[in-house]
Amino acid sequence: MADNMTGSDRRDPTVIVDDAHVVYRIQQSATPGTGSPLASFKRLVTGTKPATMREVHAIKGVSFVAYKGEAVGLIGTNGSGKSTLLRAIAGLLPVERGAIYAAGQPSLLGVSAALMNDLPGERNVVLGCLAMGMSPAEVKSKTKDIIDFSGINERGDFSSLPMRTYSSGMGARLRFAIAAAKQHDVLLIDEALATGDAKFRRRSEQRVRDLRAQAGTVFLVSHSEQSIRDTCERAIWLESGLIRADGPTDDVLKEYEAYVKR
């Protein structure tokens, strides 16, 4: 049980997931036998569902409550539904059944979050901050901090170069720095801490702790057990779209390790 956690503000739920199901509907490009114009036409006339449409039941009824000030690590093998769950909490994927409630607007921070690659880092910082709803004055005062935090200027003036010239680590660091600049009620982090070097990882773990201290809730998806152990005191283990375990990080990780080694 997750009850052995302390803290007076623990009674304030920030995210409630109530028996949520998420189903992906995927329009595939043609497979043999369905790709001919005649076959498409036949489908249109007979009104049958395209054979190229497939459904993937990614989350099969998940329920939990996350509280203010908690950092929750999501673990599970590849394809277990961790990222899908984050995207559903962020409101970017609809739930098929059940419901997800959140305090304020959860923000998802993923490594795949694309900004404008042809523009310099600086302008992407401004754009990203405005897209998160900051005022122009706020953006101005924060731009320098964000660039310093991301550390992209450590090897010369990279912030004025287009983002397409950045290494993947630098890009991910900048994106993390932008998202972490805002005070989020609920911050969802998808593998972001895994990129970047050891120095940046330490800095970002510190930032995650700060964000939590400022009374938000942080969800972290990572394959690095160390970064889960370092930042989260609660862990939820997902397997094939179902919760296998939910509780203190050490207990859950022990179970998970035993499962993975088997």
Place this chain on the structure above:
Amino acid sequence: MPQTAVADSETGLTLKELARRHGLSAAGKLPSLPEYTRQLWAYRHFIASYANAKVASSLGKTRLGVFWQVLTPLINAAVYYLIFGVILNTKSGVDNFVAYLCTGVFIFGFTQSTVSAGIQAITGNLGLIRALHFPRGSLPLAITMVEVRNTLASLAVLMVIVVGFGEPITLEWLLIVPIFLLQAVFNAGLALAGARLGSKIPDVRNLIPFVMRMWLYLSAVLYPVTRFTDHLSGWKLTLVEANPMLVFIDLMRHALMEDVPLAASPTVMWLEALAWTFVVGLGGYVYFWRGEKGYGRG
């Protein structure tokens, strides 16, 4: 069974009640129309800066950069001048055919490029949409802003061309401003509607070139509007003349040039322009808003 609902055992509340008690809102709930408008207004700085970024990144890799904004309409006009002014020497009953033609081409181009960019406003920005939360209407509106900026440059070029071909500058030129504003709102409505349509049915993108070409021929861009009055009558003529692009183009020609044949009296055309702007602008906005929570999925 692992402990799923912590709250249950302690207070006997269902998760739904717990959420309500603490004022949590369901993810993916559609905001009301006034609320959505307020959100969009709060994001006006983002819209402007996104439009700037879009222009900068599309021209950033070229050597001439922003100069292309002026160069593109100039080349465009030069092509039409070469074909119709020099090679064919078309008159078609219009005194100043090159000015007449260029006005049509530029004004139609405004709507054409807004529509084709608007269709991809959502599908072309999935990365941004899946990463950050902002009212999605910002994207088609920013795209409209980009086209407004491009068209302002074209309009400047157009005025030079029109004067160069012997039209006087009159007080009526002041009408350019309201016509342009009406068309911009009309285009924003089209971009919003197109963005939702394009995200729902990707196939639409393949049809747009044909739709736009059909619209081009129906809007009397390449020939005088009198062609329609000469060959059509009754409800067919009424239908053709109600075409909003025909209205915008004719109004602009009327403002910029002396002695142009019009499809109807200016008063009627102004009323038509107002009606079209209202219907398409508001309709497109409401249609886009209805789909707000569905963008970026799949």
